[in-house]
Amino acid sequence: MYNFNFHSPSSLDEAINIYNNSDDPKFLAGGMTLLASMKQRLIAPSDLIDIRNIKNLSEVIIDGESIKIGALYSHHSLSINEDINSKIKNLAKLANGIGDPAVRKMGTIGGSIANSDPAADWPAAILALNSNINTNIRSIKNIDFFTGMFETLLADDEIITSIDIKIPDLFDYKKFPNPASRYAIVGVAIAKYNNDVTVAVSGASHTPFIAKGLSEFLSENFSSDIPKNTVSKDDLNEDIHASAEYRANLIDVLTQQILKNN
Amino acid sequence: MNEISVQIKINNNNYERNIKPNTLLIDFLRDDLGLTGTHSGCDTSQCGACMVLHNNSAIKSCSILVAQLNNQEITTIEGLQDKDKLHPMQNSFRNNHGLQCGFCTPGMIISAISLFNENNDPTEDEIRKYLEGNMCRCTGYQNIVKSIEEGAKDMREKG
Ligand SMILES: Cc1cc2nc3c(=O)[nH]c(=O)nc-3n(C[C@H](O)[C@H](O)[C@H](O)COP(=O)(O)OP(=O)(O)OC[C@H]3O[C@@H](n4cnc5c(N)ncnc54)[C@H](O)[C@@H]3O)c2cc1C
Ligand code: FES
Ligand code: FES
Numbered sequence: 457m458y459n460f461n462f463h464s465p466s467s468l469d470e471a472i473n474i475y476n477n478s479d480d481p482k483f484l485a486g487g488m489t490l491l492a493s494m495k496q497r498l499i500a501p502s503d504l505i506d507i508r509n510i511k512n513l514s515e516v517i518i519d520g521e522s523i524k525i526g527a528l529y530s531h532h533s534l535s536i537n538e539d540i541n542s543k544i545k546n547l548a549k550l551a552n553g554i555g556d557p558a559v560r561k562m563g564t565i566g567g568s569i570a571n572s573d574p575a576a577d578w579p580a581a582i583l584a585l586n587s588n589i590n591t592n593i594r595s596i597k598n599i600d601f602f603t604g605m606f607e608t609l610l611a612d613d614e615i616i617t618s619i620d621i622k623i624p625d626l627f628d629y630k631k632f633p634n635p636a637s638r639y640a641i642v643g644v645a646i647a648k649y650n651n652d653v654t655v656a657v658s659g660a661s662h663t664p665f666i667a668k669g670l671s672e673f674l675s676e677n678f679s680s681d682i683p684k685n686t687v688s689k690d691d692l693n694e695d696i697h698a699s700a701e702y703r704a705n706l707i708d709v710l711t712q713q714i715l716k717n718n
Numbered sequence: 719m720n721e722i723s724v725q726i727k728i729n730n731n732n733y734e735r736n737i738k739p740n741t742l743l744i745d746f747l748r749d750d751l752g753l754t755g756t757h758s759g760c761d762t763s764q765c766g767a768c769m770v771l772h773n774n775s776a777i778k779s780c781s782i783l784v785a786q787l788n789n790q791e792i793t794t795i796e797g798l799q800d801k802d803k804l805h806p807m808q809n810s811f812r813n814n815h816g817l818q819c820g821f822c823t824p825g826m827i828i829s830a831i832s833l834f835n836e837n838n839d840p841t842e843d844e845i846r847k848y849l850e851g852n853m854c855r856c857t858g859y860q861n862i863v864k865s866i867e868e869g870a871k872d873m874r875e876k877g
Contacts, residue, residue: 459719462739462785484786491742491781492762504739506786532775556851557832558769558778636764638850 457491458500466509468592468615475613478503483615485528485567488559513566513617518543521623524590527566527616535560543623544585550577550629550645555638566616569601572608572663574693575639579664581629583656584645586622591615605662624649628714631659632706634697641698644710646718651675655711660692660703670711680715684708724788728753729797743779743787744768747794755795755824759853766852769825769832770794776825776832778851795824798831806876807831807869816865818856825852830866831873838874842867 461478465471475481481503484490493499507513507528514528518539525534534540535552554560554568554577568578569589579602582589587598591614601609610616624647631643640659644667647654653674655667669686687707692700721736728751737746747753747770756779759767763781770779771793779792798805807827810816817823826849833840833848840848845866846859854862 457740457742459738459740461719462722462783464785464788487782487786488763491783495761504783504785508786556766557829557848558766558776558851559763561775561777562782 457494458497460501461503462506463503464506464509466511468510468617471505471507471510471615472592472613474503474505478505481505483507483570485564485570486530486562488555488563489567489571489573507615515618516540523621523623525565525619525621527618528564529566531555531560531563531565531568532557534565544621544627546628547581550581553577553631553633553638565619569619570608570610570616572602572604572606573639574605574661574663575634575641575643575659576664577629577631577640577643577658580640580643580645580656580658581627581647582619582621583664583666584629584647584654585624585627586647586649588620589616590618590620592617595620599666602663607663622649626718628718630710630714632710642703642706642710644707644714646674646711646714648674648678651678653678657687657707660687660707662693667707667711670707674715678715680712682708682711682715722785724784726784726787726789727791729793737784739783739785741784743770743782743784743792746784747779753794753796757821757824759821759825764851764853765822766825766829766849767822769828769852771828771832774832774835776829776851795827798827805831806872807834807866810869810872811862811865814861814865814868816857816861822852822854822856826854826862826866830869833866834870834873838870840866840870 463474479502482501484504484506514526517524531551531554535548541548589596626648629645631640642660643658645656655670658664689700689704692703694700725734747756757767759765761780763778768779769776829852845863
């Protein structure tokens with residue numbers, strides 16, 4: 457890993473100020489992705505700005521209809537938060553399926569979303585759930601947020617502060633994990649608000665996406681008797697882990713499994 | 719790049735050092751402090767050989783900077799025993815043949831104590847699930863699981 461300057465600001469303003477006065481800075485949350493990329497010399501920031509000492513970024517606020525989760529809230533904290541789990545069942549299960557216990561202790565929901573790894577778990581959930589990503593300057597609607605492989609709508613000097621999630625009637629997530637890394641070969645998230653159903657997919661393409669055909673079908677008819685191959689294999693990844701055809705089939709299979717369980 | 723000054727408590731000893739910001743905890747432990755009980759297996763947060771305790775929880779020292787731990791506290795495998803007396807979890811690994819080459823063992827023991835701190839009476843399934851981030855190339859895990867079951871029992875009994 458190349459060397460860098462290290463900063464540990466205690467407020468958002470201070471963090472942004474340091475950002476704007478550095479050559480090629482990066483924000484650091486749990487470091488589970490960023491430090492690994494730096495070790496591989498995929499990136500070499502001039503300055504690391506550790507945002508974990510900024511207050512209020514790891515709060516959880518639950519009101520009647522929605523949950524606000526601070527960007528620095530760890531996967532582990534979320535997996536054991538009974539209040540969150542009683543409002544949105546299966547969110548804890550998703551968090552508990554990320555990596556391993558040590559990764560979950562350090563890794564954060566904000567870091568995972570900002571990183572926008574196409575095989576990560578949170579992006580599918582955030583896309584399926586009616587949610588907003590709040591930053592130091594604005595609130596971004598979930599469907600606008602993920603713009604490409606490891607790309608989001610965030611500006612370079614923008615910090616995610618929290619995520620607002622409207623509490624659904626039903627939510628579930630299921631992934632077919634890569635047995636070595638536990639990242640999703642395919643992951644399917646389903647959220648239901650009244651009759652409005654959204655199916656979102658991770659792992660299958662260069663970016664998490666909403667499966668439109670499945671979402672429309674299930675909004676009309678919430679049953680596991682789904683039409684097959686509504687997601688075309690032509691749009692899906694093909695690699696040593698799975699062919700595009702296999703991934704397309706997994707989307708249907710995981711969707712059916714979720715529907716049968718709920 | 720500017721050096722930074724950090725204060726860190728390791729195994730109950732306070733250290734105040736000037737370090738390069740890119741110093742990983744594992745390199746600091748092994749190269750600067752000579753605490754070579756913490757092992758470096760993969761350097762990519764996969765194997766768990768480098769685990770240490772932070773706030774009673776296992777973290778991977780290959781994937782955290784010393785700078786991130788300023789004013790915080792760490793316990794390594796060397797900090798577990800009480801003078802000449804092994805920690806009950808260490809003892810249990812010895813008694814149950816929970817190690818062969820021993821490379822993964824410091825991480826396994828730290829992980830086991832971290833599990834105990836969350837759940838003091840884990841089932842076999844819970845132990846196996848918790849070891850997701852620890853790899854052993856020798857034992858086939860059976861005796862590791864047995865060691866953790868018995869170590870947890872000992873820790874419960876000793877309070
Ligand atoms: C062994 C291993 C297994 C893993 N398995 C899985 C898995 O199964 N599923 C899964 O989904 N993920 C997995 N991960 C990734 C893990 O979830 C990470 O926690 C996550 O991707 C990044 O979160 P972080 O807090 O560590 O972010 P960091 O690594 O600190 O940062 C990642 C990126 O996000 C930016 N960033 C971080 N926080 C913010 C913020 N608040 N605002 C703006 N930008 C920000 C950083 O600048 C950086 O570019 C795994 C990681 C490891 C090491
Ligand atoms: S050396 Fe840290 S996890 Fe392998
Ligand atoms: S005892 Fe050799 S790697 Fe576990």
